[in-house]
Amino acid sequence: MRYLLLKHYRGGPDPVTDTPMDQWTPQEVQDHFQFMSDFAAKLVASGEFVDSQALAAQGTFVRYDGEGRPPVTDGPFAETKDLIAGWMAIDVDSYERALELAAELSAAPGAGGEPIHEWLEVRPFLTAPPPTVTE
Template sequence: MPKYLLLKHYRGGKTPLNDVPGDQWTASEWEAHVAYMDEFADRLRDSGEFVASAALAMDGEWVRYDGEGRPPVTDGPFAETKDLVAGWMLIDVDSYDRALGLASDLSAAPGAGGRPLGEWLEVRPVMEPAPTMTE
């Protein structure tokens, strides 16, 4: 059964349907949004399709190896133009169409005014094990 990673972005995606930035939402709008996300995950737990999920902080920086015995090189915080992942959910479903359907449901989480956010989500197939029989 294929796994897919659904990626939610703070920025870098295309413009959502309901384009009011999160910092202008009311407390109750945020509550409704978070409740929707929790219920969505619970629904996938119940259907046996949930693998894992996490929300990511906006903070972060680039890091890389800089040679033997040297400390890691860092570069940050991220530039304002960087595509920034806000969170991810790993699902295990029967088909690509099912993954698209679920991503669409997740994108319908309410935003300002309780209207569906309609944000763009990235759907990325996870590599599968190599099949035994190929010829």
């Protein structure tokens, strides 16, 4: 079963993470990314790793306007309270294993080297079209 572990970056003070990443020291940022790399290497060794990516804070929203000229809006912005920071795709035997790995990933170090206990979103990959409702 494949799952997406979706990491959210909270850009403002948060009772859980306390210090936003843009205020971490370079060493704290390096330690955080090393933890992520080591975690991915462990999943490669166990055969549970599929892929991962970190995402930049900048982005653009686009949608179809019905006339062929899509409106484009800048965002999200780093000053927002919550944006997607990255993701890791895993292939595990069970939902419980996905939760176990998400909890471990949540312990990545932050300011002062302390675990940040960040919330991760765990989503299964859609493997078949959703069922249609018949009346």
